[in-house]
Amino acid sequence: MRVTLQPSGAVLQTLPAETLLDAARRLGYECPQSCRNGNCHVCAALLVEGSVRQNGEVRDHGEFFACIAEPLEDCVVLWDGVLALGELPAxxxxxxxxxxxxxxxxxxxxxxxxxxxxxxxxxxxxxxxxxxxxxxxxxxxxxxxxxxxxxxxxxxxxxxxxxxxxxxxxxxxxxxxxxxxxGDAHLAQLPDGPLVLIAAGTGMAQMQSLVEHCRARGFRHPVHLYWGVRRPEDFYPIDPWQQWEQLPNLYLHKVVSDVCAWEGRCGLLHEAVCEDLPDLRRLHVYASGSPNMVYATLDALVEAGMDAHQMRADVFAYAPRG
Known part of the structure; x- marks a missing residue:
């Protein structure tokens, strides 16, 4: 049966005679539960549409307990506190x-x-x-x-x-x-393929977290880090930078966009990415910066051959483009 959870919008597919709690846990969801026999009421949910069987009784509305209720048809259920795979409670x-x-x-x-x-x-x-x-x-x-x-x-x-x-x-x-x-622009699971990390200014903070996590987990695919600022003096010290320089699969790029009076690279971040990586099809891209910067980067990389779904950024959630 198909069970839609509110308020998350998650959709679960249950097996015959399977309780809603068992189905959710089988599919990797973290659910409020304790006794598993309906006595503690921790897993209480509200049936909005459809019907369930609980202790031999068929219910088509009202409260029920996910640990002992079996969906009998497609249902809509209000069940708070359910977390999807990789989701953590705030x-x-x-x-x-x-x-x-x-x-x-x-x-x-x-x-x-x-x-x-x-x-x-x-x-x-x-x-x-x-x-x-x-x-x-x-x-x-x-x-x-x-x-x-x-x-x-x-x-x-x-x-x-x-x-x-x-x-x-x-x-x-x-x-x-x-x-x-x-934020959902994270690495709950490491990808099976190269990473491209694109940061403007203090967006570097997010990329430091991603790189350090990859290093701790022994990530073996190539990681290309692009850090852009307006002026050379806007680069600030990153504690593990010297250690990063010794990693064989980590490629570090600093790019200045406005004032190019320095010995390093100049231009826009997406220009540097396209120059270095002509084939964008297998890459997993993370970007951090202002909405204008992130969307300009997305458009440029899509035009260069990247699928838009390959790129993740928190901007997509808090500043969606109309």
């Missing part, structure tokens, strides 16, 4: 500010430490939200990788007034209240 953490200092290019490296016994769960490439005094939460990519445990790293550009206020808040209070993880 939680709040009160973190100690271990470091908050400028490292170059007006960029501040912020290191946070989550409470003992509560290492945050996240995938490489995801982001968090920081609570700000008198303002909405601010989103920042995690530069750290999951194997870092309690220690989290952010790269914050300290030029806009709102960012400067947040940095001052972190320095003065020594505590950061964060909510995480968010």
């Amino acid at each position: 939680k709040a953490y009160g973190c100690q500010v271990v470091e908050c200092r400028e490292v170059g290019g007006d960029v501040f490296r912020v290191r946070l430490r989550a409470p003992a016994g509560k290492p945050p769960r996240y995938h490489a490439g995801q982001y968090l939200l920081i609570e700000r005094d008198g303002a909405d939460r601010a989103a920042f990519s995690l530069a750290s990788a999951p194997h870092g445990g309690r220690d989290l790293e952010l790269h914050i550009l300290g030029r806009e007034e709102s960012a400067c206020r947040l940095l001052a808040q972190l320095q003065q209070q020594g505590i950061a209240r964060v909510h995480m993880p968010y």
Whole structure:
């Protein structure tokens, strides 16, 4: 039977005489459950459409328990707390500010430490939200990788007034209240093929997380990292950069777009990618930057032969193109 879950929109295909909970877990979903016999009520769900059999009784509406209910036809079910494969629940953490200092290019490296016994769960490439005094939460990519445990790293550009206020808040209070993880441009599973990572400015934070995760997991396919800034002085130190230079399958490219008075490469990021990689068909592409930069890169790479589905970016979710 075909069961559509709300509010997630996930669709499950159940087997004959299989309970909804068993089907969801067989398909890789993480579900609220405990006793598995309908007594604890943890797996309670609401039947919106269709019918189920529970303890020999057929129900076509109302509450039921996913651990003992078998769908009898296609159903629509309201079931909160169900997480798809690779999806993690968002939680709040009160973190100690271990470091908050400028490292170059007006960029501040912020290191946070989550409470003992509560290492945050996240995938490489995801982001968090920081609570700000008198303002909405601010989103920042995690530069750290999951194997870092309690220690989290952010790269914050300290030029806009709102960012400067947040940095001052972190320095003065020594505590950061964060909510995480968010974002689907991550590496819950390593791809079977080459990676192309494209970052503008502090979008490099997300790419640091991806590279460090690949390094920790022994990823063997080629990884091409393109980091673009407007001026050479906008490049800031990346702690593991020298170690990255020793990796045989990691190719590092720095590109300056506006002021090219330096010994390195000049131009736009997508131009550098197309120049180096004429065949884009097998690549898995991740991009991080402003919406304008990400969509311009997408259009250019699609025109050069890439399928649009090969590229992932958080921009696609928070700033969808009409």
